[in-house]
Amino acid sequence: MPQPNPFKPVVLCLSGHDPSGGAGLQADIEALMAQGCHAAPAVTALTVQNTVDVTDFRVLDRDWVLAQANAVLGDMPVSAVKLGMLGSVEMVDTVIELMQANPALPLVCDPVLRAGGGGSLGKEDVGFALRERLLPLALIATPNLPEARILAELPEGSADECAAKLLPYCQNLLITGGHGDEADIHNRLYCKDGSQHDFTCARLPGSYHGSGCTLASALSGRLALGEELVGAVRSALDYTWRTLRDAEQPGHGQYVPRRLPLDFCS
Numbered sequence: 001m002p003q004p005n006p007f008k009p010v011v012l013c014l015s016g017h018d019p020s021g022g023a024g025l026q027a028d029i030e031a032l033m034a035q036g037c038h039a040a041p042a043v044t045a046l047t048v049q050n051t052v053d054v055t056d057f058r059v060l061d062r063d064w065v066l067a068q069a070n071a072v073l074g075d076m077p078v079s080a081v082k083l084g085m086l087g088s089v090e091m092v093d094t095v096i097e098l099m100q101a102n103p104a105l106p107l108v109c110d111p112v113l114r115a116g117g118g119g120s121l122g123k124e125d126v127g128f129a130l131r132e133r134l135l136p137l138a139l140i141a142t143p144n145l146p147e148a149r150i151l152a153e154l155p156e157g158s159a160d161e162c163a164a165k166l167l168p169y170c171q172n173l174l175i176t177g178g179h180g181d182e183a184d185i186h187n188r189l190y191c192k193d194g195s196q197h198d199f200t201c202a203r204l205p206g207s208y209h210g211s212g213c214t215l216a217s218a219l220s221g222r223l224a225l226g227e228e229l230v231g232a233v234r235s236a237l238d239y240t241w242r243t244l245r246d247a248e249q250p251g252h253g254q255y256v257p258r259r260l261p262l263d264f265c266s
C-alpha cells in the first residue's frame with residue numbers, strides 16, 4: 001500500500017486555470033512537483049486562453065474558493081501559500097480573509113494582471129486592492145516590470161522607482177525583467193531590510209507562456225522546503241531559466257516552459 005511521504009511540504013496554490021496548460025494552476029503543480037513539493041491547487045478563476053491570447057475569464061464565487069482552501073487547510077500541514085490570478089477585487093478580499101485566519105503561513109504573491117501575450121486577467125481596480133491590502137500580508141511579491149508599473153501607478157517607472165513606491169506596502173519585492181529587449185534579463189530583489197540583490201541571466205530567444213507562474217511557484221516551493229529568502233529566489237530563478245531553455249512550442253504562440261524535475265535539469 002502506498003505510504004504518504006511525511007516530509008514533502010504542501011503548498012496551497014490559489015490561481016486561475018489555463019486550459020493550454022502553460023500557465024496558471026498547471027504551471028504551479030508542475031513547478032512545485034519539480035522542487036519536491038506537493039501542490040494543493042485551489043481554483044480562483046477559469047480562463048479561455050491559449051498560447052496566443054486570452055479571450056475571456058470568469059472568477060469563481062468567493063464561497064467556493066474559501067471552501068476549497070479550507071478543505072485543504074483542515075486536512076494537510078500546509079507550509080506555504082502561492083497566489084496567482086485572482087481576477088477581481090472580491091477575490092483579493094477573499095484571499096485576505098483566508099490569510100488573516102492563517103497569519104503564520106509564508107505567502108508568495110504573483111500579482112497577475114495580464115497574460116504574457118498581453119490579454120487582461122483582472123478586472124479594473126484589482127491592482128489597487130492588491131497593493132493596498134494584499135501585498136502587506138505577503139512575504140514576497142513577484143511582479144514583472146509592467147505589473148510593477150501598474151501597482152505603483154508609475155506608467156514609465158524604472159524598477160527602482162516602482163520599488164521605492166511599493167516597498168512601503170510589502171516585505172520583499174522581486175521585480176522580474178522578462179519583458180523588454182535588453183540582451184540580459186535583470187531580476188531585482190528589494191528587501192525590507194534595505195538590501196538589494198540583482199540576478200542577471202542571459203535572455204533566451206522567444207516569448208514564454210507561464211514563466212512568471214513557474215518562477216513564483218518554484219519560489220514558494222523553495223521557501224516551503226525551508227530555504228532562506230535570497231537563496232530561494234536564486235534557486236527559483238535558476239530553475240525557471242532552465243525550464244525556458246528547454247521550452248517547447250505546442251501551439252501557434254508562445255513557448256511553454258519544460259518543467260522537468262530538478263534531477264533532469266542540468
Ligand SMILES: Nc1ncnc2c1ncn2[C@@H]1O[C@H](COP(=O)(O)OP(=O)(O)OP(=O)(O)O)[C@@H](O)[C@H]1O
Nearest residue numbers: 115116144176177178203204208209210211212213
Ligand atoms: N526570454 C527570456 N530569457 C530568459 N529568461 C526569461 C525570459 N523571459 C522570462 N525569463 C525568466 O522568467 C522570469 C519570469 O518571466 P517574466 O518576467 O516574463 O514573468 P511574467 O511576465 O509574469 O510571465 P508570464 O505572464 O508569462 O507568466 C524572469 O524573471 C526571467 O528570469
Ligand SMILES: Cc1ncc(CO)c(N)n1
Nearest residue numbers: 016017023024085115210
Ligand atoms: C490562469 C493564468 N494565470 C496566470 C497567467 C500569467 O501567465 C496566465 N496566462 N493565466
